[in-house]
Amino acid sequence: MSEANAFHSRHRAAETAISVSSVWKVFGEGAARFRSRPPAERTAEALSRDHLTGAVQDASFDIGRGEVFVIMGLSGSGKSTLLRCLTRLIEPTEGHITFGGQDILKLGEKALADLRRRRMGMVFQHFALLPNRTVLGNIAFPLEMQGIDRARAEARARELVALVGLSGRETRLPTQLSGGQQQRVGIARSLATNPEFWFLDEPFSALDPLIRTDLQDEVLRLQREQSRTAVFVTHDLDEAIRLADRIAIMENGRIIQIGTPEELVTRPATDYVRRFVAKVPPARVIRVASLMRRESIASAAMSVPAEATVSEVAAQIVASAGPIAVTDKAGRTLGSLDRQTALETLAAL
Amino acid sequence: MAEISTPPTQHRLSRAGLAALLALGAIAVACVVLPLGAAGTPEAPALPIAVWVDVAMNWIVRDASLFGIAFSDLTRALATAAQWPIEVMQKVLAEGWVSGAGFNKRQVLPPASWLGVTLAASLLAWRLAGLRLGLFAAMSGIYLATFGLWTSAMMTLSSVLFCVLASLSLGLVLGIRAHRSPGIEPAVRAVMNIMQTVPTFSYLLPTLLLFGYGPSAALFATVAYAMPPMVHATVIALQSVPSDTLDLARMTGCSRRQTLWKVELPVAMPRLAIGLNQVVMMTLNMVIIASMIGAGGLGYDVLRALRRLDFGAAFEAGMAIVVLAVLLDRLTQALARQQSAGNGRGRAQRTWVVGLALILVPSVLSLFVPALALWPEAWTLSVAAPLNDAVSYINQQFYDPLEAIRTTVLLYVMNPIRDALQLLPWPLVIAATALGGWRLGGGRTAATVVVLGLFIVVTGYWSAAMGSLYLTLLSVILALAIGFPFGIWVAGRTRLQAGVQLFLDTLQTLPTLVYLLPAVMLFRNGDFSALIAILSYAVAPAVRYGIDGMLHVPSERIEAAAMSGCSRWQTFRHVRLPGALPTLLLGVNQTVMMALSMLVIAALVGTRELGQNVFTALSQGMAGPGIVAGLCVAALALIIDTILKAAAARATQSEGNSHV
Ligand SMILES: Nc1ncnc2c1ncn2[C@@H]1O[C@H](COP(=O)(O)OP(=O)(O)O)[C@@H](O)[C@H]1O
């Protein structure tokens, strides 16, 4: 296993928060009898012959605590269905899903509602704000549904308004806000109950590119302040690379590769993934750690952090005249970076 | 693309068409040779369907029982139960509490003061829709009071309020039910479609039998008429709640109740408010019509005045209806707008308190100042006498030209068309129509035409139906000839548009009865007046669709035409008109439906067609013939509807899929 992999497997090494194994979701008449099908009858051809849609097919993965796990794919590839299977908004046809070791497919109606209410938060593509409630009223909605008293709910909602930068707009109605501001309300609402698990279904797809970047920064900032286990669905590779610890790429209901952005770009599993990531400049995803040589050097002119991407430290690489040292978070030197190799990576398309 | 594929299609059609024409010819010959069609149409029903309906109704009314309780007892109990809230409302708004009778009659409590109600209504209008509507409400109130129309208007209003509340709550409950059990929705829509084509009068008949002659029967008919749109609106509104929002409700752990009240209904509110507007306007229309079976109020005033040929009084009461209709429409529209803008609430509570005070203070004062309870009769204004004089003056001065117009149109246009339609043998008419339907929409359309046509024949109403058809066709053709060009002309003039739209909106809110007045004033009873009334009612949708059709042509196409150097006329002929065609065809359909719904009202001025049959049956309390004649109107409407829809679908298709 390469250095980069070792570095990025921190979440896999960490405690598993969500575990998904062999999850299927099949739509169509006769989907109920799907469970009795032998593996040979579960191919794409067999499904389409019986007019079934295999929206999610045999999905298995673990998500580490605090990880941002991005599900990416084209429209109709099954991302939303997979996300909703995790929360049981859609009942999976088959498979196992555990949250912190607890099998949620076995939960009763009440326990499930309780789990969602207390430990999960969700952000929606079209915001799903309630038009008759103010900013504050929308953010306090989940708390109200929990039966928390008005004064406490409002106090908490005010904290969240400040957190997402909407101070001064507490009494506005959704129609009086821009799209970006509306989704800020959506984000604040999803965090009102301070959930462990955060689900975001294409939260920024309906927004303009500039606003989208702002809100991506917002998510990164929120994750830095308090890292939650997040499942983020998007069809935008750029967004996926910016936010993800790991990305799962879906095609026609199947997950065809799971890996860090760097793994996807440097070692695409299929042609489909290769075409997908073809436009990504390698320097954006390749980490300094992957290019690092173990030999340490005495007279380094400057040092760069091992977990940074090459493009993040591009200015330093270009400016340096001599050898560059690579350091870990604590500032210890791990090895060195060859300037020529780094420049080639930067230049590669 | 379309042009390339046309020749072979046409070829095939022309061969099939030839065969069909031959068949038509054969039928025509058969009609002449066989006694079947010799008299033109069968007069006596082949099947006594009206009698069966009568028997069935009688059975329901006399013998049917539900869990051992006679059905009639059930309905009468319901009527009595409904009587109470209606009476309370009427007492509060119109009559006041009275004790004793005859000479001992003494008013214990006066009704709500006209001044109070007017002030409160003005406040509400001002708050909801701005100063202009506020002023309009104030002036309306003053008009109703000073012209001595207050009591009638409040009778009408209390009926409207009761029916709206009933339709609204029943409609909501049923709509929520229907929404929760998918599969019901298509059934609801089918029932809705039929109910909207059955003339309003037909609703009155069964309720008369079930609930007895009187106000509550009229009100039940009104609720039966106005509730289905609310069910429909509720289903549509709930379906329009985005799935994301429903997911939110589940993620936050809402119970079913919480989901409904805190999530679904608030989100659906703008569409529900639009439904409310529809219900209010339909209710008002029906309440006015229902005055014929004793609901009282303004509609009754109009009818009574018309019978006395007191056009002035009819006009005054008619204006009161207009004022009420405009006010109710604008108020509910403002409510809908406010809902979709997402505000409301906030100051609403204070408005309520102030409004209540505005009603109560003058009402209490009216105990001491009777003029506040009811405008004193001695001070009542009236323009009836001068109006009557004016009408007689016009009729005398312009007797010759008016009469000339009337008789010429009657003698040389209307009567010949009617006679021709009634003389044509029915098999020929049905076969020709079916052929047209088949070419436009295929076998299903043709089959629909045949089945519905045969229904009319079998019930023995063929001749009357042709009478209806001729009035409808003629007024529709005139309405289109006036409406489309005007609409198309207006569409090019942005500044005119807003004004015209407002005028059309107002025109379309007016209850049907109002349309009779000007026609009767000038041309007295008869088919010509009916034609004018139907025409004036049906012209609004024609104009509206004319405008819409022109405006909905994608601007890119017009730009493309301009870039390829088309002249104005070329653009109109080759780009705008073909692009607008589907919308225009829908407009034709809408115009026909409006015309048909006006038929029965027009029967009041003495036409000879299905509307008259319904009307006569109603006044004689004969359920069977009334219902069946009503169904025949519906059948006629459905035939025209299927054919025009097929034509519109065809036009859209040949337009290409560029619209979608
Ligand atoms: N309720 C449903 N019934 C039937 N098919 C569905 C349903 N929901 C989703 N699908 C199908 O499942 C596939 C995946 O849909 P979805 O998860 O929404 O894709 P994505 O979110 O990636 O765009 C699509 O082919 C879609 O048509």
Ligand SMILES: [Mg+2]
């Ligand atoms: Mg999706």
